[in-house]
Amino acid sequence: MSALETSEALASHSPADRRVEVKGLSKSFQLARTTIEAVRDVSFDVRRGEFVALLGPSGSGKSTVLNMIASLIRPSGGEILIDGKRVVPGKATPDVGYVFQRDTLFPWRTVGDNIGYGLELAGVPAQQRKERIAECVAQAGLKGFENAYPSALSGGMRQRAALMRTLIVEPQILLMDEPFGALDTHTKIDMHEVLLRIWEREQQTVLFVTHDLGEALTLADRIILFSARPGRIKDMFTVDFARPRDAVKVRETPRYAELFQHIWHSLGEEFVKGRSA
Amino acid sequence: MKTYSTLNTIGWQVLICAIVLSVWQWGHDLHTTLPWLVPDLLDPYFISKPSMIWSNFLIQSCLTSKLGVVNGWFNGDFAKCLARNENNLWAATAITLKNTFFGFVTGVVSGFIAGLILGRSDRLSAIFQPFITAVNSIPRIALAPIIVLAFGIGDMSKIVTSWIVVVFLVFFNTFEGARSIDEGFTNAARLLGASEWQITRTVVIPSTMAWVFASLTPAISFALIGVIVGEFIGAERGIGRLIIESEARGEASGMMVAVVVLMLVGVVLSAIIWRLQAYLLRWQRQRSAE
Structure with a gap:
């Protein structure tokens, strides 16, 4: 048993504190004639305002879990509660924002119109919308690009715009599926800074899927480690760096190196298993 | 890749038009002297020729009379010509x-x-x-x-x-x-x-x-x-x-x-x-x- 494990700490949360509850979740896909078990009996809770990283090799079902929480995929078994209410597959849960791995900015809308999309859906008047868009554009460092189309932007800029499109409707729960996976290392760390600043201010509950241990350590309060297929929870780790964090400096602390090494071996085993599977 | 100026492209386009129109207009004149070169299809009986098409256009559009006289706008000749033929x-x-x-x-x-x-x-x-x-x-x-x-x-x-x-x-x-x-x-x-x-x-x-x-x-x-x-x-x-x-x-x-x-x-x-x-x-x- 790892000293860093937090199962006892988890048990001490009062039920009211639990924002997201995942209970005995499982998912199997039918592919041709074989059944693929993607997720097996996954249970965890996420506290209000907690930043949780779901870490694991590709094919460990972590994205599948996230998509089930987002109501995009129907679970084969188990249930998900958000604020005590059951998630209904195919029906978006209010207050839940989702950031995709691949930015899904609408290419036919300008950057500004993309960011303001959620407000437009909600019927927010144009004038009010314009002000909010301007704020978000400034926050994302996209000033001067409001009227450009996404195709004119770099990968990092697009992902910032996509992040703002999700954040403008002020979701209380943020689901992120490897949002920075396609970015180069520097752009990625820039994005970590942007995300950390926003999260420190808004204190959303975040579920962040990644296969990048460094990213998980930089951002999260807690790391849930997934095993190779079928995806199960292998371990949980508390990341106790002080807040607010600096995305660059945190990587230079001895504690970071210690945690990194500790989790690395556990993660590495799953990568090997994932390869042979 | 070599880039060409727009002028160059337009030049070629004009040249191609000129060649096609010239062959169309005068090509069949060579039929008697060079029968092996000029196909029968170039006969104006089948495909007419640019000058004839132009004058026919002027007649059909009532811009000139059938004798080639310009139909005046103010003396009403143009309007009369249009009225004569409902499918002008x-x-x-x-x-x-x-x-x-x-x-x-x-x-x-x-x-x-x-x-x-x-x-x-x-x-x-x-x-x-x-x-x-x-x-x-x-x-x-x-x-x-x-x-x-x-x-x-x-x-x-x-x-x-x-x-x-x-x-x-x-x-x-x-x-x-x-x-x-x-x-x-x-x-x-x-x-x-x-x-x-x-x-x-x-x-x-x-x-x-x-x-x-x-x-x-x-x-x-x-x-x-x-x-x-x-x-x-x-x-x-x-x-x-x-x-x-x-x-x-x-x-x-x-x-x-x-x-x-x-x-x-x-x-x-x-x-x-x-x-x-x-x-x-x-x-x-x-x-x-x-």
């Missing part, structure tokens, strides 16, 4: 254009709506698929005589013929477009709280637009073809009617005038579509600065 070139062009327009618009609108509905519904597309394939296998032009029989020799039969060739083209493109929508876009919209109707309006329609536009340039030519064929089969007015009349008189120039007018009409209509497309799909033009 202007009236014929107007009627053909009008019918093309209605055939095109009704075809595009109905094809688009049907494509959208079936493209978004697996159930409906499964039910209608065999019927659509069957009807699509009919060469639509083969229906033109039936349509003229059913709708008479007036404008309606031309509009229907035009509609029937356009509607399938637009339908299939819209259908494919609606089928191939990136799920990421619909998911993103849904997670931001979009209703089904909002998804249709803000995601499905814009992302299908590129597909629809790809079909509009051929659709406008098809619409024109539909009207002309309808007019061939039975009509009192229109450019197709002009061609049939000239053919009956064995008058190549008259037919060529009609063909040239059709070409110009086609070019103008395509240009309008291009401008519209460039505006509505402007988001496709900006390329990444990376």
Whole structure:
């Protein structure tokens, strides 16, 4: 048993504190004639305002879990509660924002119109919308690009715009599926800074899927480690760096190196298993 | 790659036009001296020649009298000439254009709506698929005589013929477009709280637009073809009617005038579509600065 494990700490949360509850979740896909078990009996809770990283090799079902929480995929078994209410597959849960791995900015809308999309859906008047868009554009460092189309932007800029499109409707729960996976290392760390600043201010509950241990350590309060297929929870780790964090400096602390090494071996085993599977 | 100036390109285009027109105009004059070089097809009896087409154009459009005298605007000769022939070139062009327009618009609108509905519904597309394939296998032009029989020799039969060739083209493109929508876009919209109707309006329609536009340039030519064929089969007015009349008189120039007018009409209509497309799909033009 790892000293860093937090199962006892988890048990001490009062039920009211639990924002997201995942209970005995499982998912199997039918592919041709074989059944693929993607997720097996996954249970965890996420506290209000907690930043949780779901870490694991590709094919460990972590994205599948996230998509089930987002109501995009129907679970084969188990249930998900958000604020005590059951998630209904195919029906978006209010207050839940989702950031995709691949930015899904609408290419036919300008950057500004993309960011303001959620407000437009909600019927927010144009004038009010314009002000909010301007704020978000400034926050994302996209000033001067409001009227450009996404195709004119770099990968990092697009992902910032996509992040703002999700954040403008002020979701209380943020689901992120490897949002920075396609970015180069520097752009990625820039994005970590942007995300950390926003999260420190808004204190959303975040579920962040990644296969990048460094990213998980930089951002999260807690790391849930997934095993190779079928995806199960292998371990949980508390990341106790002080807040607010600096995305660059945190990587230079001895504690970071210690945690990194500790989790690395556990993660590495799953990568090997994932390869042979 | 070597780049060429616009002037250079235009120069070549002018040269090609000059060669083609020259051969057309004077090529057959060499027929008696060099019979092995000049095919019989160059005979002006079949294909007329540019100078004859031009003077025929002036006559058919009432700009000059049959003797080549300019019809005055102020002395009323022009108006009188127009009144004499109710299927004069202007009236014929107007009627053909009008019918093309209605055939095109009704075809595009109905094809688009049907494509959208079936493209978004697996159930409906499964039910209608065999019927659509069957009807699509009919060469639509083969229906033109039936349509003229059913709708008479007036404008309606031309509009229907035009509609029937356009509607399938637009339908299939819209259908494919609606089928191939990136799920990421619909998911993103849904997670931001979009209703089904909002998804249709803000995601499905814009992302299908590129597909629809790809079909509009051929659709406008098809619409024109539909009207002309309808007019061939039975009509009192229109450019197709002009061609049939000239053919009956064995008058190549008259037919060529009609063909040239059709070409110009086609070019103008395509240009309008291009401008519209460039505006509505402007988001496709900006390329990444990376």
